Amino acid sequence: MPELRRDPIIGRWVIVATERAKRPTDFIFEKGKKVARTQKKCPFCEGNESLTTPEIYALRKKGTRPNTPGWEVRVIPSISPFLSPEGDLDRHGSGMYDIMNGVGAHEVLIATPRHNSDILINDLPQLEKLNEVVIKRMRELKKDKRLKYVLMFKNHGKVAGGSVLGHQHIQLIATPVTPKRVKEELVGSKRYFDYKDRCVFCDMIRQELGVKQRVVLESDDFLSINPYCSRFPFETWILPKEHSCDFDSMDKKKVSCYSKIFQLTMKKLVHTLGDFPYNIILHTAPCRRKQKGYWETIEQDYHWHIEIMPRLTQVAGFEWGSGFYINPTPPEEACKYLKETNNVAA
Amino acid sequence: MPELRRDPIIGRWVIVATERAKRPTDFIFEKGKKVARTQKKCPFCEGNESLTTPEIYALRKKGTRPNTPGWEVRVIPSISPFLSPEGDLDRHGSGMYDIMNGVGAHEVLIATPRHNSDILINDLPQLEKLNEVVIKRMRELKKDKRLKYVLMFKNHGKVAGGSVLGHQHIQLIATPVTPKRVKEELVGSKRYFDYKDRCVFCDMIRQELGVKQRVVLESDDFLSINPYCSRFPFETWILPKEHSCDFDSMDKKKVSCYSKIFQLTMKKLVHTLGDFPYNIILHTAPCRRKQKGYWETIEQDYHWHIEIMPRLTQVAGFEWGSGFYINPTPPEEACKYLKETNNVAA
Numbered sequence: 001m002p003e004l005r006r007d008p009i010i011g012r013w014v015i016v017a018t019e020r021a022k023r024p025t026d027f028i029f030e031k032g033k034k035v036a037r038t039q040k041k042c043p044f045c046e047g048n049e050s051l052t053t054p055e056i057y058a059l060r061k062k063g064t065r066p067n068t069p070g071w072e073v074r075v076i077p078s079i080s081p082f083l084s085p086e087g088d089l090d091r092h093g094s095g096m097y098d099i100m101n102g103v104g105a106h107e108v109l110i111a112t113p114r115h116n117s118d119i120l121i122n123d124l125p126q127l128e129k130l131n132e133v134v135i136k137r138m139r140e141l142k143k144d145k146r147l148k149y150v151l152m153f154k155n156h157g158k159v160a161g162g163s164v165l166g167h168q169h170i171q172l173i174a175t176p177v178t179p180k181r182v183k184e185e186l187v188g189s190k191r192y193f194d195y196k197d198r199c200v201f202c203d204m205i206r207q208e209l210g211v212k213q214r215v216v217l218e219s220d221d222f223l224s225i226n227p228y229c230s231r232f233p234f235e236t237w238i239l240p241k242e243h244s245c246d247f248d249s250m251d252k253k254k255v256s257c258y259s260k261i262f263q264l265t266m267k268k269l270v271h272t273l274g275d276f277p278y279n280i281i282l283h284t285a286p287c288r289r290k291q292k293g294y295w296e297t298i299e300q301d302y303h304w305h306i307e308i309m310p311r312l313t314q315v316a317g318f319e320w321g322s323g324f325y326i327n328p329t330p331p332e333e334a335c336k337y338l339k340e341t342n343n344v345a346a
Numbered sequence: 347m348p349e350l351r352r353d354p355i356i357g358r359w360v361i362v363a364t365e366r367a368k369r370p371t372d373f374i375f376e377k378g379k380k381v382a383r384t385q386k387k388c389p390f391c392e393g394n395e396s397l398t399t400p401e402i403y404a405l406r407k408k409g410t411r412p413n414t415p416g417w418e419v420r421v422i423p424s425i426s427p428f429l430s431p432e433g434d435l436d437r438h439g440s441g442m443y444d445i446m447n448g449v450g451a452h453e454v455l456i457a458t459p460r461h462n463s464d465i466l467i468n469d470l471p472q473l474e475k476l477n478e479v480v481i482k483r484m485r486e487l488k489k490d491k492r493l494k495y496v497l498m499f500k501n502h503g504k505v506a507g508g509s510v511l512g513h514q515h516i517q518l519i520a521t522p523v524t525p526k527r528v529k530e531e532l533v534g535s536k537r538y539f540d541y542k543d544r545c546v547f548c549d550m551i552r553q554e555l556g557v558k559q560r561v562v563l564e565s566d567d568f569l570s571i572n573p574y575c576s577r578f579p580f581e582t583w584i585l586p587k588e589h590s591c592d593f594d595s596m597d598k599k600k601v602s603c604y605s606k607i608f609q610l611t612m613k614k615l616v617h618t619l620g621d622f623p624y625n626i627i628l629h630t631a632p633c634r635r636k637q638k639g640y641w642e643t644i645e646q647d648y649h650w651h652i653e654i655m656p657r658l659t660q661v662a663g664f665e666w667g668s669g670f671y672i673n674p675t676p677p678e679e680a681c682k683y684l685k686e687t688n689n690v691a692a
Contacts, residue, residue: 001430001432001433001447001448001449002428002429002430002447002448003445003446003447003448004445004446004447004448004522004523005443005444005445005446006443006444006445006446008442008443008444010526011526012526013523013525013526015428015429015448017428082348082361082363082664082672083348083361084347084348086347087347095553095557096354096546096549096550096553097351097352097354097553097574097575098351098352098354099349099350099351099352100349100350100351100352101347101349101350102347102348102349102350102361103347149668151664151667151668153662153663153664153666153667154663155662155663159660160660160662160663161660161661161662161663162662171663171664173664173668175668175670176350177350177359179359179667179668179669179670180356180357180358180359180668180669180670181666181667181668181669182667182668182669184669200442203442204442207441207442207443211441228443229443279662279663279666279667280663281663281666281667282667283667307667309666314505314506314507315507315661316499316501316506316507316508316625317499317500317501317506317507317517317625317626317627318428318497318499318517318519320499320527320625320627320655321497321499321525321527321625321627321628321629321653322495322497322519322521322525322526322527322528323525323526323527323528323530324521324525324526326428
């Protein structure tokens with residue numbers, strides 16, 4: 001009989017197929033086509049800076065000028081932004097509806113100057129640099145008083161909405177309202193804290209480290225797990241062991257530890273699943289100003305984490321209509337597969 | 347500048363791209379391959395009853411026996427059910443987590459005995475019969491005290507999780523908990539009612555009929571609209587004008603009116619978009635027993651409706667992480683296209 005599991009943070013139910021669990025080889029997905037280096041016109045490659053929107057920031061060699069070669073990580077405004085940084089906030093009603101102009105930011109972080117380099121998997125120093133730049137941009141965007149949240153994400157592979165460009169990059173979108181899904185997590189975490197006087201994520205980490213069957217990797221400061229209520233086969237989260245609500249509060253040493261476990265986790269996933277389609281999403285606390293209400297307690301309630309969501313199954317009518325997910329691979333099984341790939345070099 | 351719109355029911359934000367709105371021809375999707383009638387082994391075709399699980403119910407000609415030809419609509423248990431009808435409910439904790447055995451029902455309603463008949467578009471009498479059977483099954487499932495919700499949905503096309511069988515059918519899943527997304531709508535509708543003393547859907551209908559720019563079709567008892575906060579291009583809802591929370595409370599006359607507007611709406615969508623991938627989901631009130639709290643007020647708060655969600659765009663990292671949707675076709679534009687297909691025969 002299938003099992004229904006309830007997520008302790010937001011109360012989402014997941015149907016976990018416990019019999020006939022799907023194995024890594026049971027998932028069929030379109031393999032990403034590697035775009036060859038010969039594609040000289042890739043706008044994200046070093047030397048082609050003139051093909052992109054003018055850079056906002058770049059980590060670059062001393063003495064090199066903006067929008068020229070010599071950079072290591074480059075930040076540009078999205079060429080097709082969802083939100084625009086110009087103008088004041090204007091929110092008003094339209095009959096019973098609410099409307100707001102689309103103020104915000106949409107930035108693309110080019111992760112490496114080299115076209116075919118998959119830095120998430122095989123270039124730790126470069127991944128550290130990328131994460132440093134993410135933090136720098138998040139801190140900068142949070143200063144803008146019109147913005148309430150900065151969302152970092154990466155799409156990979158066609159079904160996950162990934163770009164066909166084949167040049168590694170991630171995206172930052174800053175929004176003028178707190179997104180619904182973030183709010184749900186904040187409210188859920190607060191509810192737990194109010195009741196237990198403990199952080200729900202800290203409790204989860206404690207339980208997972210005790211039970212062990214869903215812990216993929218553990219380092220001094222971080223762990224990666226297949227969460228008990230995984231919505232997707234091989235869904236994997238990375239969390240800091242020490243309570244912290246802001247991703248961008250990490251210092252250089254922490255960023256280095258985080259980059260390491262992130263890369264090892266990704267390596268295990270790729271070893272197990274191949275070049276799989278995925279979305280990676282950072283869940284971190286919203287921008288905070290002096291505000292009353294539950295925003296005040298956010299530092300004790302909330303705990304940042306990364307969610308890696310392989311897109312091996314389709315989200316169809318039942319999931320859309322119910323918010324219930326059906327996961328054909330129990331996280332305990334997924335974890336076994338991921339743990340077995342011990343031959344992964346650090 | 348893009349526009350941010352807030353849904354008045356659950357408070358979800360949608361980014362609507364108002365400039366460079368995408369037209370119907372801008373969406374590229376894999377066309378569904380018609381599976382030829384020659385595929386003798388289609389288990390849903392009349393004459394192949396022995397290839398399916400034994401029928402639960404069938405609307406059939408007098409004198410014909412179960413699991414033999416002579417039926418018009420046939421209901422069978424899913425061959426790969428998400429939930430199982432056997433056993434008692436057992437909900438318990440596992441450390442901080444909640445677990446429940448997967449009690450429920452998962453039924454497939456074969457919409458027609460004929461393989462290539464698209465009854466949603468071109469066979470009104472058959473669609474009426476199908477809807478009568480849906481109501482019959484919903485009423486039956488609601489009697490089961492272990493079950494809290496009956497979800498009806500249809501997936502069409504590969505990206506929407508549709509079956510490759512090519513024989514029209516819909517699905518019913520009955521769950522032992524109220525799904526999260528349903529709860530959100532119930533809570534949102536109640537909040538509105540508590541404040542305004544009016545149903546949020548009734549107010550929406552009033553506003554839409556006044557403004558008219560998002561009304562696709564209107565009949566005596568129903569209307570179909572492209573909602574103000576459409577998450578997807580050409581998202582279309584069908585609602586009864588008269589307040590009603592239960593889909594299965596419709597009498598034969600209402601079912602006939604509903605089937606008519608549903609079919610005309612689908613025709614307009616198909617004329618505009620071609621054989622597009624979609625999910626159709628019924629949003630209706632949960633099973634109700636004598637319970638305290640907000641369940642008592644559900645009849646005045648909630649309003650059933652159908653959501654037709656074309657899957658023309660991809661849901662990627664940003665949407666997953668934020669619960670924000672990005673819609674490249676404003677509903678007002680979508681409505682213009684749908685209205686223009688006036689040549690559709692009734």
